[in-house]
Amino acid sequence: MKQSQTIPETFLGVGYTRDRAGLPLEAVRVPVPQPAADQVLIRVAASSLNPLEYKLADLNFMGRTPPVVLGLDMAGVVVAVGNGVRGVAVGDAVAAMADLNGDGGWVATGGSGGEGGYAVARHFLTVPKPPSLSFRDAAALPMCFLSAFVGLYRAVQAGDTVYIPGGGGGVGHLAVQMAARALGAGPVISSGSTPQSMALSRQSGAHHVFNYKRDDIATEIAKLTSGRGVDLVFDATYSEQSFVETAKTVRRGGSWIVLGVGPGKTTRLVETHSPVDAILAERGAKQVNVNLLRYFSEPATLDSEAHAFLHRGMALAMEWATQGLVVPHVSQTIDSTVDAINAGLQSLKAGRGVPGKVAVIVDRDLAART
């Protein structure tokens, strides 16, 4: 292992300390991890909030033994590398996603004057951060960008009519930009429930944005497509209600792509009946499940092809952001403190999150560098 500065033995992380204890997260002193051969150790400058983090605290469904430190999105500086790592060196500024069954880098003493947060990331999930992209913006991308990427990258054909509900969400606003600006989709249709989230959908490139609480979106989409329906739906809302409504908008033979566990399974506790299969069967439409978590819960799926695919996704996240094609929208920036993180996660859980992303500043001095 190669390392730079003196690395402390422990840091005061933020995470859950008991199995299925839920929020609030707590401060917990943990060892700074040592990178394995295929890992880098990152001193974290910035991170972001993801719904996965309150869900892991609620259900611990990746089977971890607490304490588990969260903060799985990160941007920072490499301070040590495993022996098998090539292409990323100590001192490099990087963006990375921690393994989703691993630990993240939130510290309880974030902002300025803190002791620093450290987390390991696998080499294939770590990419150089371009100087023109801030640590804050780079850290807003990994999990949400990769989610949009696994859903859309090989699925959108140039000119396709695409419906992405929730285009003001963390995944949704990146997915709308990706479809409309990077992958050459035709008309992109989206939805939201507040003026702010609907505005972000439009700003992200959606040509038509409906209010899913007020509008009969299936009827509106039928009007827009001369009764045909859309070629492709990407539903990353994790809402059973949304799944049913969006399935009704796919054309005959089209694709309905869902992020996560899929219809009937969103509680993760009990399986509920969902009419989605029947709606899609009636249209001869294809259901495709995409799920970043599965790569970590079923390690056999994380083969060399998946490594290369996810690495390509991380590299494109940086490239498209610097080109202005797929840019993270950070509505709120908080310091990495127990209270601020708990308040942000509570809002996300209650469906009162801000449009786009909440950034977390783990180390203000480091985050101010390019």
Ligand SMILES: NC(=O)c1ccc[n+]([C@@H]2O[C@H](COP(=O)([O-])OP(=O)(O)OC[C@H]3O[C@@H](n4cnc5c(N)ncnc54)[C@H](OP(=O)(O)O)[C@@H]3O)[C@@H](O)[C@H]2O)c1
């Ligand atoms: N398994 C995986 O690979 C994976 C990866 C990443 C994320 N996820 C999951 O994906 C979900 C979304 O993540 P996120 O970061 O984008 O969360 P987020 O920022 O909270 O966004 C959720 C979005 O869903 C929209 N929405 C909620 N109910 C809707 C409905 N009935 N119809 C249309 N839109 C609806 C919201 O719109 P308004 O705010 O306008 O109401 C919001 O834009 C979370 O549950 C997360 O855990 C799974």
